[in-house]
Amino acid sequence: MxxxxxxxxxxxxxxxxxxxxxxxxxxxxxxxxxxxxxxxxxxxxxxxxxxxxxxxxxxxxxxxxxxxxxxxxxxxxxxxxxxxxxxxxxxxxxxxxxxxxxxxxxxxxxxxxxxxxxxxxxxxxxxxxxxxxxxNPLFGKKHTQKTKKLIGQKSKERFKDKKFREKHSNAVKKAMKKVDTSKLGNKKSRISKRCKICGDEFLVIETSNRKFCSKTCAAANALKFSNRKQKIERKKRNKEIRKQVKKVINSNSEFILSIPYNDISSSFEKLFKEILIKYNLKDLRNIAFAFYGDYSYSMKSMLKDFKRIAQTD
Missing domain, CATH: 3.40.960.10 (VSR Endonuclease)
Known part of the structure; x- marks a missing residue:
């Protein structure tokens, strides 16, 4: 990388x-x-x-x-x-x-x-x-048994170093100081966690699965997950639309090649009518976005590309 x-x-x-x-x-x-x-x-x-x-x-x-x-x-x-x-x-x-x-x-x-x-x-x-x-290319990947063994070996080698052991011990002690040590009542010990959205630290009991410091950050994470899911679904849908458009071009190559540049819009609407209905697309700009990733792509440029595809196939 x-x-x-x-x-x-x-x-x-x-x-x-x-x-x-x-x-x-x-x-x-x-x-x-x-x-x-x-x-x-x-x-x-x-x-x-x-x-x-x-x-x-x-x-x-x-x-x-x-x-x-x-x-x-x-x-x-x-x-x-x-x-x-x-x-x-x-x-x-x-x-x-x-x-x-x-x-x-x-x-x-x-x-x-x-x-x-x-x-x-x-x-x-x-x-x-x-x-x-x-x-990140490594996101979601799991270590193999061979890799886990290698990590374990390297960790053992590092802990043989006295300076590293002291540094690690001091870091643990510093983290423990952040735990709630109040003696008022039988409180469970607290640990410090870092919010996955804003990065702020917050205290929770050791067994807590809480990942966010507030409802605002939790909602932001849910929105992020929803947007990611929509992006994946949109990518899949656009891929299907591109395939359908190419099929229409290949099946109507002679008609595509005969379309004049002063009558593009009406010709395209007739040609891609079924695709517009099937995927509930408002107009040809949605096809341009699915095909090129750009709403502003002109009809003239689209026709030029479609003619090239028709000639190639």
């Missing part, structure tokens, strides 16, 4: 670097369907690996792609992971570096440096954003 890279959302996918954004743009120019970090693989050496891109042809996975910068250590690690994964799956796995990405952009008429700069300048991208919750 590159902590200095710029990460952010692009068309409902969370991209972890400007190079991933450039590659996504290349795939869209080439009209190749893709998913980002779709599957986590557990390798024979006890580690897990989540590749960057999964490329599809007619809903069939045809290639896995890993995007890497020019750092030798990261390239070495990626090559090791790819070699181990290649033993497990019968799918082509490709490692793409900066030089190959620049050549690909040049070949298909994209400006590599303009794309990377636009991603860095985007107000929705930021450094270190990859560390938050589900956006």
């Amino acid at each position: 590159d902590f200095n890279s710029y990460a952010g959302f692009y068309r409902n996918n969370y991209l972890r670097s400007s190079y991933e954004f450039v590659y996504a743009k290349c795939l869209e120019r080439l009209n190749i369907d893709y998913e980002v970090e779709e599957t986590t693989y557990f390798l024979e050496n006890g580690t897990s690996y989540k590749p960057d891109f999964f490329l599809y042809d007619n809903d069939e996975l045809v290639k896995i792609v890993e995007i890497k910068s020019e750092y030798k250590s990261r390239i070495k690690k990626a090559k090791t992971q790819i070699a181990l994964l290649q033993n497990q799956v019968d799918i082509t796995i490709e490692l793409i570096r900066k030089k190959q990405l620049k050549n690909l952009c040049k070949k298909i008429g994209l400006n590599f440096y303009e794309l990377t700069q636009s991603w860095i300048d985007n107000k929705n991208t930021s450094k270190n954003h990859v560390l938050e919750g589900e956006l």
Whole structure:
């Protein structure tokens, strides 16, 4: 993971670097369907690996792609992971570096440096954003028995150091001082917890499952969970709409190619009427958002892209 890279959302996918954004743009120019970090693989050496891109042809996975910068250590690690994964799956796995990405952009008429700069300048991208919750590649993963054993061995080695033992002991004593030591009545001992939303500390009894300092923070967490769930459902729905739109384009390629640029709206409404009704979409802007992730995408640009798809297929 590159902590200095710029990460952010692009068309409902969370991209972890400007190079991933450039590659996504290349795939869209080439009209190749893709998913980002779709599957986590557990390798024979006890580690897990989540590749960057999964490329599809007619809903069939045809290639896995890993995007890497020019750092030798990261390239070495990626090559090791790819070699181990290649033993497990019968799918082509490709490692793409900066030089190959620049050549690909040049070949298909994209400006590599303009794309990377636009991603860095985007107000929705930021450094270190990859560390938050589900956006962290390690979120929700469980340690294997081998890893647990290794952690245990390292912990034992650390506690052999006298200075470390003293430091750890002092930290425990400091934490215990925060416990309510009042002698008024038979009170249960309290421990200090940190709120998962605002970060403030609060006291609870040792057996408490409470995670938030107040009802306000608890409500904020519930809203965050609800928004995350809606985002997942919206992504799934948009994917279905894109598939339906492509089916309509492929089934009506001659009609698409014959649509004049001065009669786009009425032609599109006839063409995608069933999709608008099925998914309860207000107008064509919703199709533009599902297809491009942007409500402001013009009808003219949509028709231009649809004509290209019709000619390709």
